[in-house]
Amino acid sequence: MKKLLLIAAVAVLGANVNAQEVRFGAKAGYSYSTLKAKGDGHSETSDPLHTYYIGGLVEYKLSDKFALQGELLYSPLGGKMNVEAADPEDPTTFLNVKAKQTYHTLLIPISAKYFITEGLSVSAGANVGLILSAKQKYSADLGLGPLVELEGSDEVDIKDQLNTLNLAPFLGAEYMLENGLFFDARYNLGVSNLAKHAEGGYKLTNSFIQVGVGFKFGGN
Structure with a gap:
């Protein structure tokens, strides 16, 4: 009986120690997203x-120097691609028409972190993106400021033209204050071909920079 009580006590203490190594948190910030298209020897x-x-x-501290971190994020990603007119006399040639593509994406970043100091860490990992929906809308650059939406141009669903998986390895850095407030930045390099019906070696990738702020709860 005493042995069972001793084992139970050790298990409870171990659970408490593990619980102190886990921190939960929330984060939000700015994303700078671009698309890159390659095909037929050209790149844009x-x-x-x-x-x-x-x-x-959620962050799990393995030691004073290493940790694993998993996240669940939502972000509308994409970019604004140039639209080339088939006819040189087409008015769109002079309006510099662009197709704004927005990919509503669920992101699942998994990373390994190394702590340079108690508050400063660097990380490397992979961002698994799942495109939930995708829209496209045409706009024109008239040289007068922001893009102007073309009259009669409706937002079109282009989800069936894209693959769902958007895989992006990343490198990042984070600085956390003693109260749990932190600031971080990452560069995510898109490697998945998002074009579902790719022909002639055509490839469409999505890379993005994230800069934000967050707060972590718990910990030692």
Whole structure:
């Protein structure tokens, strides 16, 4: 009986220690997203889509120097691609028409972290993106400021033209204050071909930069 009580006590203490190594949190911030299209020896990088991300995280501290972190985020990603007119006399040639593509994406980043100091860490991992829906809308650059939406141009569903998986390895850095408030930044390099019906070696990828702020609860 005494042995059972001793084992139970050790198990409870171990559980408490483990619980102190786990921190939950929330984060949000700014995303700078671009698309890159390659095919037939040509390459084009889109104008950026300035957007945001928001979600939660869990961090498991393995030691004073290493940790694992998983997150669940939502972000509308994409970019603004140039539209080439088939006819040189087409008015769109002079309006510099762009196709704004927005991919509503669920992001699942998994990373390994190394702590340079108690508050400063660097990380590397992979961002598994799942495109939930995708829309496209045409707009024109008249040289007078922001893009102008073309009259009669409705937002079109293009989800059936895209693959769902958007895999992006990333590198990042984070600085956390003693009260749990932290600031982080990442560069995510898109490697998945998002074009579902790719022909002639055509490839469409989505890379993005994230800069944000968050708060972690719990910990030692």
